[in-house]
Amino acid sequence: MFDKTIDREEHSGMPEIDKRSDFRFTVSPMVVSIDKEQKRFFGVGLNISRSGMFFQTPELMDVGDVFQVKFTLPKTDTTVTCKSKVVWRECFNSVRKRTTQAGIQFIDIDPSVAEYLGKLVHKQDEPQTH
Numbered sequence: 564m565f566d567k568t569i570d571r572e573e574h575s576g577m578p579e580i581d582k583r584s585d586f587r588f589t590v591s592p593m594v595v596s597i598d599k600e601q602k603r604f605f606g607v608g609l610n611i612s613r614s615g616m617f618f619q620t621p622e623l624m625d626v627g628d629v630f631q632v633k634f635t636l637p638k639t640d641t642t643v644t645c646k647s648k649v650v651w652r653e654c655f656n657s658v659r660k661r662t663t664q665a666g667i668q669f670i671d672i673d674p675s676v677a678e679y680l681g682k683l684v685h686k687q688d689e690p691q692t693h
Contacts, residue, residue, distance in 0.1 A: 595634045626652055
């Protein structure tokens, strides 16, 4: 048995409009630590931008949840901790496991970190020369 729950702002039968304001940088799966309501759990970050991240976790997350997220900046040893908010999520439930995929918005990320992430995204979009 497989069950899928989607929490998006509106389901009118029309294609979902991408409301992201920043381009994303695809990352090698990175460990994300989440502190929510005095509970710590982990997820896997799949892409990141200067304003948010897409990740998945076996824990249930709801749209509107606010929590601390901790991760290491791609291509560095710098650890970032900031308050974040779930802006969308999809839940997949099967007999064996539950997975939540969520898009989060960084609420109080350090401006220098946001600038670094913005540069990383733009560098990814540049043509590669060998």
